Structures are given as structure tokens and as C-alpha cells.
Amino acid sequence: MxxxxxxxVEGLYKSYGGHQKGRERNYAVADINLSxxxxxFLTLLGPSGCGKSTTLRCxxxxxxxxxxxxxxxxxxxxxxxxxISVRANQRGLGMVFQSYGIWPHMDVYKNAAFxxxxxxxxxxxxxxxxxxxxxxxxxxxxxxDFAGRSxxxxxxxxxxxLALARALVMEPPLLLLDEPLSNLDAxxxxxxxxxxxxxxxxxxxxxxxxxxxxxxxLAMSTNIAVxxxxxxxxxxxxxxxxxxxxxxxxxxxxxSANLVSGTVTSASGDxxxxxxxxxxxxxxxxxxxxxxxxxxxxxxxxxxxxxPAGGERGEWEGVVDGSAYLGMTMxxxxxxxxxxxxxxxxxxxxxxxxxxxxxxxxKHGCAAVPMAAAS
Amino acid sequence: MTQLAPxxxxxxxxxxxxxxxxxKVFRGRSVGELVIMLVAAALVIYLAxxxxxxxxxxxxxxxxxxFSLDGFxxxxxxxRLWELIQNTLxxxxxxxVFAVVCGTGLAxxxxxxxxxxxxxxxxxxTVPLIIxxxxxxxxWTFLGSPRNGLLNSWSESLFGIEPFNIFSMGGMxxxxxxxxxxxxxxxxxxxxxxxxxxxxxxxxxxxxKLPTVITRITLPLVKPALIGVIALTFVRAIEAFEVPAILxxxxxxxxxxSGIYNSLHLFPPDYAAAxxxxxxxxxxxxxxxxxxxRLNKKAKNFQTxxxxxxxPRPLPLGGVxxxxxxxxxxxxxxxxxxxxxMLLYVSTQKIYKxxxxxxxxxxxxxxxxxxLSDGDIMQALRNSVVVGLTTAxxxxxxxxxxxxxxxxxxxxxSGILESLTFLPIGVPSLVLGVSLxxxxxxxxxxIYGTLLILIVSYFTKYMPYGMRYASSAMIQVSGELEExxxxxxxxxxxxxxxxxxxxxxxxxxxxxxxxLVVSFREVASSLLLYTPGNEVLSVVIWQQWENGQLxxxxxxxxxxxxxxxxxxxxxxxxxxxxxxxxxxxxEVKH
Numbered sequence: 008m009x010x011x012x013x014x015x016v017e018g019l020y021k022s023y024g025g026h027q028k029g030r031e032r033n034y035a036v037a038d039i040n041l042s043x044x045x046x047x048f049l050t051l052l053g054p055s056g057c058g059k060s061t062t063l064r065c066x067x068x069x070x071x072x073x074x075x076x077x078x079x080x081x082x083x084x085x086x087x088x089x090x091i092s093v094r095a096n097q098r099g100l101g102m103v104f105q106s107y108g109i110w111p112h113m114d115v116y117k118n119a120a121f122x123x124x125x126x127x128x129x130x131x132x133x134x135x136x137x138x139x140x141x142x143x144x145x146x147x148x149x150x151x152d153f154a155g156r157s158x159x160x161x162x163x164x165x166x167x168x169l170a171l172a173r174a175l176v177m178e179p180p181l182l183l184l185d186e187p188l189s190n191l192d193a194x195x196x197x198x199x200x201x202x203x204x205x206x207x208x209x210x211x212x213x214x215x216x217x218x219x220x221x222x223x224x225l226a227m228s229t230n231i232a233v234x235x236x237x238x239x240x241x242x243x244x245x246x247x248x249x250x251x252x253x254x255x256x257x258x259x260x261x262x263s264a265n266l267v268s269g270t271v272t273s274a275s276g277d278x279x280x281x282x283x284x285x286x287x288x289x290x291x292x293x294x295x296x297x298x299x300x301x302x303x304x305x306x307x308x309x310x311x312x313x314x315p316a317g318g319e320r321g322e323w324e325g326v327v328d329g330s331a332y333l334g335m336t337m338x339x340x341x342x343x344x345x346x347x348x349x350x351x352x353x354x355x356x357x358x359x360x361x362x363x364x365x366x367x368x369x370k371h372g373c374a375a376v377p378m379a380a381a382s
Numbered sequence: 383m384t385q386l387a388p389x390x391x392x393x394x395x396x397x398x399x400x401x402x403x404x405x406k407v408f409r410g411r412s413v414g415e416l417v418i419m420l421v422a423a424a425l426v427i428y429l430a431x432x433x434x435x436x437x438x439x440x441x442x443x444x445x446x447x448x449f450s451l452d453g454f455x456x457x458x459x460x461x462r463l464w465e466l467i468q469n470t471l472x473x474x475x476x477x478x479v480f481a482v483v484c485g486t487g488l489a490x491x492x493x494x495x496x497x498x499x500x501x502x503x504x505x506x507x508t509v510p511l512i513i514x515x516x517x518x519x520x521x522w523t524f525l526g527s528p529r530n531g532l533l534n535s536w537s538e539s540l541f542g543i544e545p546f547n548i549f550s551m552g553g554m555x556x557x558x559x560x561x562x563x564x565x566x567x568x569x570x571x572x573x574x575x576x577x578x579x580x581x582x583x584x585x586x587x588x589x590x591k592l593p594t595v596i597t598r599i600t601l602p603l604v605k606p607a608l609i610g611v612i613a614l615t616f617v618r619a620i621e622a623f624e625v626p627a628i629l630x631x632x633x634x635x636x637x638x639x640s641g642i643y644n645s646l647h648l649f650p651p652d653y654a655a656a657x658x659x660x661x662x663x664x665x666x667x668x669x670x671x672x673x674x675x676r677l678n679k680k681a682k683n684f685q686t687x688x689x690x691x692x693x694p695r696p697l698p699l700g701g702v703x704x705x706x707x708x709x710x711x712x713x714x715x716x717x718x719x720x721x722x723x724m725l726l727y728v729s730t731q732k733i734y735k736x737x738x739x740x741x742x743x744x745x746x747x748x749x750x751x752x753x754l755s756d757g758d759i760m761q762a763l764r765n766s767v768v769v770g771l772t773t774a775x776x777x778x779x780x781x782x783x784x785x786x787x788x789x790x791x792x793x794x795x796s797g798i799l800e801s802l803t804f805l806p807i808g809v810p811s812l813v814l815g816v817s818l819x820x821x822x823x824x825x826x827x828x829i830y831g832t833l834l835i836l837i838v839s840y841f842t843k844y845m846p847y848g849m850r851y852a853s854s855a856m857i858q859v860s861g862e863l864e865e866x867x868x869x870x871x872x873x874x875x876x877x878x879x880x881x882x883x884x885x886x887x888x889x890x891x892x893x894x895x896x897x898l899v900v901s902f903r904e905v906a907s908s909l910l911l912y913t914p915g916n917e918v919l920s921v922v923i924w925q926q927w928e929n930g931q932l933x934x935x936x937x938x939x940x941x942x943x944x945x946x947x948x949x950x951x952x953x954x955x956x957x958x959x960x961x962x963x964x965x966x967x968x969e970v971k972h
Contacts, residue, residue, distance in 0.1 A: 067865075067869055068868075068869075069865055069868065069869070094412070095865075095868040095869055096867075096868045096869070096870070096871050096872055096873055096874075096877075097871070098869070099871065100869060101869070102865075102866070102869040104862040104865065104866060105862070106860050106862050107862075108860065108862035108863050108865065108866030109866075110863055110866070110867075110881055110884075110885065111885060112884040112885060112887070121867070121870055121872070121880075122870035122871055122872075125867070125870060125871055125872035125873070125876045125880070126871040126872065126873065126876075127873075130871075170866075173866070173870065174869075177870070177871065183869075
């Protein structure tokens, strides 16, 4: 692994609960390998229970892994080989929790100043410096005017920003965010998404972000690690993860792709042709696929074009089964053979339910993933 | 997500390469944290277990320490075991039915209906918590004695009959039921408040009438809470000492607790016989607590408490409420007004006699002067204050740590620790007193003959209640508040002191008030453990009752009630200033 990475997680395993002899241990996460360069915004994306929060909490020191190594800025925080386990309160990382963890008995200023006032006496900055740093942190999150306000008098978005200020006031090498936007309403969530990205960019702090919301992940990250069942399925830029999923799970989870199974009939360079029960389809791929390999093809809803067709059922012909008006776009359910497809189309000239249509595909929106790699 | 292709079965995770599992020492706990946890846990185990062990040993050995069952022979030789069991069960069962019906009905009326005078009901149902049981019981002897009881003389002059006899099984059930009603009310009040009103509202929308809603929806939903309350009330009634001793003994109605007291009142005291009488009480209490926990486990499936803040809409009762309201008012008169007024009246008389125009025209405050200038009684008052404050503070501090262990840290064995904390609930105060005598008359720890032994007794007895308050407060506060402090660099002690304690302070304060009040009014174990010069107020009142100093007793009782009101008032005031902003907390709850 690259040695100039700021965060390195290697071979991380974590199991919960009592382990009974003779039974295979159940791992919450297994063999996690991650890294982030200085200034990166790394997102751990996956459904609930996939181990993304466990991974984050292991980095924070709130959970103790069974095996593995965690290094931040060349400081080993955890190593099962060397018996090193730095306690959470000595790791010096900033963390924002899902429920923010704003202390209700302190005002805004005291909440933000807390990290500088605790720990060992010799490590605490002098009072004047504390004041300056807290004021600066509150200014960054635009809460300067609220310093004397009771923390419980803040709105959800303000509490969120205060939690961020509190995490940043220590000037940590690494910022950990555990689904910080999930408790906000939809409008505020979009605003905070931009706000977080801007702040992270301005401060330049390396960030690990946990979410189950794929649009958040795509919008904010420099890198996304898609996780499922305690394992990392794919790590890549948002464009890579969305456009070229390396596994079935990634294709399913990121975006609401249509998955169709088939067999490779020809391969050429970066593309393959796949024979499916409903017709041939050309798809891009990131893996070497031999002719005859069983694959899934993931097709993005927006990469499908619908054109009205005659009454006969030929290749890639189907019927509009249902539609929903979403403002800018229409969302269609299209019945092709025995399967339902999600297709999005323009809302300018909507297709009525029951219209016979033909589907055509943009190659860059179709990705073939090997079936064996699906696990 | 479209299901075009079958999804693969969930993959099994490969086992990691074999490497030594990290020992627990590395699990990120500091030494100070471990020491505090161990000390708190050791204290709980010592206080909960050691007295019971000594009780058993003391019961089955003679004065020389040899094995002997003579205690049992002496205790049960008169062939009245069956009568004891019968009396105890009838008394406890009757008081439980009375208290659970009244307390639950009142709680439902206050939380869920639009009955007028709900504020008054709340006061009526909670104020008796402050009135010490011994005073309440004695006051009822003034009201309900055959012949010269006030209610009887009124009824005599009106109807020519004297229907009341407080020195009967019915009288005992009635008075103890009145005692127990406040606790039932408070617990059921919480249960009804936490219940999502939409359960009832959807039943109303489905066309049911109110009685149907109550029997088919409300009661089944609060059943887990109700069963817990019934078990607790029953156990408390079996343990009750004041009512059987004051009301039962004159009429020869013996229960286990009064039997224990009588064995200890012999000269020399028969400790082994007292222990032998304590065994069935412990067994009955243990069975009740066991069934309650069994049922509770089953009931976990339907949790009605969702943690959401509800603003329950009261159900309209219609015309019925005007019929029910006077009944509620009558309860207020019976539970609070009559007993307190009676004490107040008796305290103004030189010699006890029923109220008449003549006696009411000769009121005097001289009793108060006599009490306030009595050095021994003032010493007892100081002792009560010292013991009460110390116990309440220690209980809440230690229970904050213990509940942190059982709610947050949850190391192996924390379940056992939690059960041990609740163990003393099943140990009657009187039995606890006997056990502590066994311990500290034999073990060379010199606390017998000091106030410390009272503190040990009260701490043990009220530890379960303190635990309830502390742990339910802790459950309500999100663990992320502490984790935030940890990741901010705070040590365990800093987190505990600066984040945990302040956030659960409202719960700790409520628990503190409760423990203070119940310590102040405790009689049963105090009677066994006090030594001359170390009396507390409740002991003095008991002595005055045995000496027949009824007017002085009433005076001291009024002073005692005033002191308790003062404590509750002050702590309410402090509580409202100290961040008891319930609304603020609901935002940070999970």
C-alpha cells in the first residue's frame, strides 16, 4: 500500500459478541483494506449492517478490532501484531455522530471548547489560545453569533454545524463523520451536503464519511468504498463506482440499475457483447471477460432510450407498465419479457401506460460484471 | 431495485489468518476506570449478598455456632404457621388489590381523561409519599378505633352505629392499601404517559366505545408495567411492618413481620427464631420477583414505549366524569386531609380526646415548645437529617457508576451485577435489620452502635430504587454524548464528571429526593439497629407510641412532615434550576 497515505487500514477484522467454540465466528467486518491520501474525502457507502459504521468506529477507537492495523499520519493507532491499541481519547481524531452528540447542559461555546479543555493538563493550550481557536472554529461553521446560546436551542442543522466545529477545533489530522446528514430534512440535507464539501475543501482536512445514501456519496467524495456484508466490494472515484461497477452488489446499490443476466458472445478491448433472453446488449467492462462467461449487465435507468414500436414483440421490445411524473423527468416501469425495467425519460412527451416500445442502450451506461465476482 | 437476476446467497466471510486474539487488557480501559468500576461492583455484592449469608447461618446455628434447627422449632412450635401464612397472604393480597385498583384508576384518569380536578388528584396521590407510614397508621387509629375513633363517634351521633374497627384485617388492608397507592399511581402514571395514544385513537376510529378501548387495548398494552407494579406492591405489603404491628397486634392478627418483631422483643432476643420467621417471607418475595421477571421477559415483544415525545390527547368521558369526580375528591379527603388534620388536631391538645366544641376551644401550641426544647429529640432530628442526606448522596453516586457499568460498558457478568442490585427489593426491612445484626454483632467491623449501621441498612434497602432512577436516566441519554467526549480527548473520569453526570442529573436528583424521603421515614430496620443516643426521628415516634404519648407524637409527626416538605421543596427548586430542561433532552435522545 502506498506509504504516503494519511490513513491506512489494513486487514481489519472485527467480531461481536461471545464466540462459541467450534462455531465459525461472525464477523461484522472482515479483511478491510482502505487508504486515504491527505485531503481526500473517502466515503464508506453501503446498506445498514454492512459494517461501514463499525469500520469508522474502529478507526475512532470506539470499537476494538480483532485483527489488523490502523495508521493515521504515520502514527500506529492499532496493531494486533504489535499489541498496540491507542485509546479513543488519545487518538486526537475529530468525529461527528449521527445524533450529533451535542451536550445539552453546555452552551454552544462550551461545547466547542470542551476538546481543548480536557485530556492531560500539559497538552491543553493556554486559555487565550483556546478562546481564539474556538472562535475561529465557530466562525468557520457560521455559528459565531450563537456562542452564548444554549445548545438545545439550536436547530438540527445548527447542532450539526456545532458538532463539526467541535470536531475541528482540535485541528485533527483526520475527520470522521458517521451519517451526519441522516437526521436532517431533505432540503437541509442538500444544503449541508454542499456546505460540508465546501468546508472540507477549505480546511483541507482528510475525511472519512459514512453514509447509506448513494447520492450523498457521489456528490461529496473523492473516493468511495462500497461495502456489503462486512467487506469492501469496490473502491474508486464516484465516476468509476457509478459508471463501471466491479460487482453485482455495487451495480445494484449505487443508482437503481437494472440487472440482466447473460453470456458473453464476443469481447473486444473495453467492451463485450452479451446475449440475454431478451436480446443482445453491448456493455463496457473493467474486468477481463472471456467468451462464454456468465455475467450480469447493469443498465442505468437514464441510459435507456424508449421509442414507440409496432405491435410485434421483437428484440428489446416491451410495454410501458406504469409511469410517474417526477418534474424534470418521467420514471417508467417497462415490462420486457418476464422482467420489469426502471427507465427514466424526458417528461416533455410522456408515454402512456400500455404503449408498446423498443429499448435502446447507450454503451457507456451498460457495465458487465462477472457473475462469480458478484460475491 | 429491480430484481432481474436472482441475488446470490449472502457470502460467508472467510476466517482471518490465525493470529492471537487481543487480550481484554487492550480493550481500551484506563486503570482508574477499572478501579472505580471494581469498587462499585464490590460494594454492591458485599451489601446485597453478605447479610443474607449471615442470616441463613445465624438461623441454623445455636449460640455456640453449632448446627441447630431450634430456631425453627421455637418459631413454629405453637402450631400457628398456617395462620401466619394465611394472614400474611390475605393482608398482602388485599392491600395489593386495593392499591393497584386505586392507583391505576387515578393514573388513568389523570393522564388520559378530561376529568375535572386532575391537578388535585396528582397532589392527592403523591403527597402521601411524604407522610411517613408510621404516622399515617397512627393517625388512622385516631380516626377508626372502635368506640372513640372520630369516624365512629360521628357515625354514632348521626346513625347510632359504630361501624369502623381499624384494628381488623379489613382495617389493615385499607390503611396499607392507602400507603401503597402513591407508588402504584406514579409507576402507572409513567406507563400511561409513555404509551403511544395512537393505539387508543385507532381503536376509537375503528368504532369502539371507551370501555372496550380500555379493556381491549389499554390494559393489554400496559400489562407488562401492571404486572411489575402488582409484584412490587405485593412484595412491599408482605414486608410491611408498621401496619401489622400497630393495627394487627392489638387484635391478635399476626403476620410474619410482626412475628419477627415480637421474637426480637423478647428478653433475651431470639435471633434464630426471628431468622426462621424471615425465611418464608424471603421465599414468598423471591417467588413473586421471579415470576415478575419471567413475565417481563415474555412481554418484551411488544414495547409500547417508542421514545417519541407524545402529547396525549385526553379522552372525553362525557357525563360520567361528573359522577367520578366526587369519588376522586373523596379519595383525596381520605388519603390526605383526614389523617393530616387529625394529627394536627391532636398535636394541639394537652391530653388526647376526640374533637368537640370544648376541645377545639382549648387549642394550645405548648406541645411544640416542649418538642423543640427537648435535646434528645432535636438530636434525633439531626441524626435523621445526617443519615438521610448521606444515604441519598452515596446511593445516587454509586448507582450512577453501577448503572454505567450495566447500561453502557456491559462487561461479562454485568447482568449478574444488575440482578444483585435489585436483590434487596425482595428483602423486607425488618429481615434486613435482623441480617445486619447477625453480620455486625459477629464481624469485627465496629459500626454497630453508630449511625453508620443505619446508613448501611438504608443504602442496601434503597439501592434498587436508586438504580432504577439512575439507569432509566442513562438509557434515555444517547451514548453518543459520551463517545463525543471520548473522541474529544476526555479521560474516563472527565467524561463521567463533565458529560455523563450532568446529562443524567435530573434523574439522579429525582432518585436523590426519593431515597432521602424514604430513608427519613424508615422504621422497621431502624428499630432493630439503633442504639441509645443514636435514635432517629422514626424511632422516637415509635417509642412515644409505645409509651402512649399521643399528643407529643402527633406534634413531632407534624414537624417531621414539615421537614420533609422543606426537603422536597428545596430539591424541586434546585432541580428546576439545574438544567432539568426535559424538552432540551428529548432532542438528543435516540
